[in-house]
Amino acid sequence: MSRTPETGAFAHHVGKIAAALDRFVEFEHPDALVNADVWRKQLGGPLPPDGVGIDAVIAELTDVLIPNGARISQPGFSGFITTGPTTAPTAAALASAIAAPQRYTMNAFNFVEETSLVWLAELAGLEPHMKGVYVSGGSVANLVALGAARQHAYESVGIDPGANGISGRSPVIYASSEAHHTIQRSAGVLGLGRSAVRLVPIDDRQRMRPDALEEMMAADRVAGLLPVAVVATAGTTNTGAIDPLAALGDIARSHGVWFHVDGAYGLLGRLDGRVADRFAGLELADSVIVDPHKWLAAPVGVAAAFVRDRTILQRAFAQGRAEYLEGSFVADDDVHNSMDSMGIPYDDFAVELSAPARGVQVWAIIRELGAAGIREFIVHDNDLARRVTAAAEAHPRLEALTEPELSIACFRYRPPNQSPDGLNDLNERILRRLVRETAFAPSATVVAGSFAIRPCFINRRNTLADVDGMVEAVVRIGDDESGLGAAPAT
Numbered sequence: 490m491s492r493t494p495e496t497g498a499f500a501h502h503v504g505k506i507a508a509a510l511d512r513f514v515e516f517e518h519p520d521a522l523v524n525a526d527v528w529r530k531q532l533g534g535p536l537p538p539d540g541v542g543i544d545a546v547i548a549e550l551t552d553v554l555i556p557n558g559a560r561i562s563q564p565g566f567s568g569f570i571t572t573g574p575t576t577a578p579t580a581a582a583l584a585s586a587i588a589a590p591q592r593y594t595m596n597a598f599n600f601v602e603e604t605s606l607v608w609l610a611e612l613a614g615l616e617p618h619m620k621g622v623y624v625s626g627g628s629v630a631n632l633v634a635l636g637a638a639r640q641h642a643y644e645s646v647g648i649d650p651g652a653n654g655i656s657g658r659s660p661v662i663y664a665s666s667e668a669h670h671t672i673q674r675s676a677g678v679l680g681l682g683r684s685a686v687r688l689v690p691i692d693d694r695q696r697m698r699p700d701a702l703e704e705m706m707a708a709d710r711v712a713g714l715l716p717v718a719v720v721a722t723a724g725t726t727n728t729g730a731i732d733p734l735a736a737l738g739d740i741a742r743s744h745g746v747w748f749h750v751d752g753a754y755g756l757l758g759r760l761d762g763r764v765a766d767r768f769a770g771l772e773l774a775d776s777v778i779v780d781p782h783k784w785l786a787a788p789v790g791v792a793a794a795f796v797r798d799r800t801i802l803q804r805a806f807a808q809g810r811a812e813y814l815e816g817s818f819v820a821d822d823d824v825h826n827s828m829d830s831m832g833i834p835y836d837d838f839a840v841e842l843s844a845p846a847r848g849v850q851v852w853a854i855i856r857e858l859g860a861a862g863i864r865e866f867i868v869h870d871n872d873l874a875r876r877v878t879a880a881a882e883a884h885p886r887l888e889a890l891t892e893p894e895l896s897i898a899c900f901r902y903r904p905p906n907q908s909p910d911g912l913n914d915l916n917e918r919i920l921r922r923l924v925r926e927t928a929f930a931p932s933a934t935v936v937a938g939s940f941a942i943r944p945c946f947i948n949r950r951n952t953l954a955d956v957d958g959m960v961e962a963v964v965r966i967g968d969d970e971s972g973l974g975a976a977p978a979t
């Protein structure tokens with residue numbers, strides 16, 4: 490066997506992978522855990538002393554790994570807020586892996602890094618002054634945005650937290666009780682502490698209450714705390730609720746506090762005219778995040794953080810001059826070769842130096858469909874959540890638990906004469922059987938104490954039949970669990 494790695498013949502080798510993926514997305518294979526004993530043995534074992542060579546590696550990928558992959562790309566999958574990517578951004582990711590392994594230097598991939606950020610910002614309805622940087626996901630995007638907020642807050646009291654760390658007044662961040670937990674984690678990583686995040690109560694539609702925020706901020710100010718950010722969520726992870734951005738932004742502004750909008754999932758929901766007005770107030774944001782790997786179905790690993798002014802990110806995250814980087818490039822007015830410049834210094838705007846050219850994935854999907862095509866599927870996905878909710882409202886043994894704003898529906902099975910106490914257990918059992926016995930895989934949440942079956946529709950392989958089939962399967966399994974119906978077909 491050859492001892493040097495194969496570096497070419499992509500059409501031959503990657504062509505085999507592509508063919509295996511075409512088979513994979515037919516979903517005719519059994520679930521990964523059915524044959525786990527076999528593939529664990531094939532894929533595990535001790536460190537190989539000798540290589541098997543490229544052909545054997547490709548064969549193991551096509552024959553063992555791919556058929557035992559995740560169900561996330563499956564048409565009936567509607568769990569969490571995640572989905573399998575479509576072809577254009579997947580092809581773009583593959584293309585950049587070889588043709589532009591890093592996002593830097595003055596090449597076409599680097600150029601579309603910024604083009605795609607500008608397009609994405611416009612698609613999301615951001616003000617033209619909002620400038621972005623790609624990071625690996627919403628978790629890091631929130632970290633970066635809150636790093637900017639920390640810089641802003643402490644600079645206002647004469648401290649440079651990026652350079653010297655925080656000292657003096659204790660920080661506080663405001664987010665609703667439905668905010669994503671990466672807000673707390675970001676506060677921890679930024680040295681503010683997870684306990685600096687104060688949870689603002691929500692209204693009966695899971696939205697942050699501006700009156701409660703105003704009250705908490707006033708009290709904390711008297712107590713001498715330093716407000717770092719108000720974090721609003723545009724599309725909560727649990728139910729898709731959109732916090733009242735205009736009211737919250739006004740309060741943040743009136744206190745001189747950074748206003749962050751976490752739109753990791755929901756920001757592009759504004760493309761649906763039915764809910765566009767819920768995003769009013771977005772223009773007040775100092776920072777906004779959105780995950781193309783959610784509703785745009787890019788391969789997982791791409792989120793954008795936008796801020797009013799990227800120089801604050803440089804103050805928060807700059808690494809300082811490194812001779813191996815800056816010393817290798819020339820002044821902007823002397824750039825004649827792709828290696829003459831690093832391009833826009835994205836590495837100083839966040840926490841990664843080496844990073845893939847992720848922008849091309851976003852560029853590819855926007856180029857493929859245009860704003861109109863993207864609007865079309867967002868409206869369609871929001872329709873699906875309304876369709877499930879209407880079906881739950883119409884069925885005597887189903888109950889809708891939310892009125893969807895975006896593409897998340899929350900509902901449960903509720904037979905007559907069932908005590909409210911048993912409903913959570915019953916629905917947990919129904920969800921588990923649904924996932925195990927059918928091709929449908931929504932996930933769960935809790936809405937005001939009630940366990941909810943929670944499909945989130947962002948899956949481009951999902952069809953109407955998958956959506957209706959899921960609702961029918963919940964009824965069928967629910968009836969069986971309650972002794973009301975015939976044994977379920979599988």
Ligand SMILES: *Cc1c(COP(=O)(O)O)cnc(C)c1O
Pocket residue numbers: 570625626627628629631669671722724725726751752753754780792
């Ligand atoms: C998904 C999500 C996140 C986290 O994003 P990742 O890409 O999973 O790291 C943050 N905030 C909200 C509102 C989300 O829905």
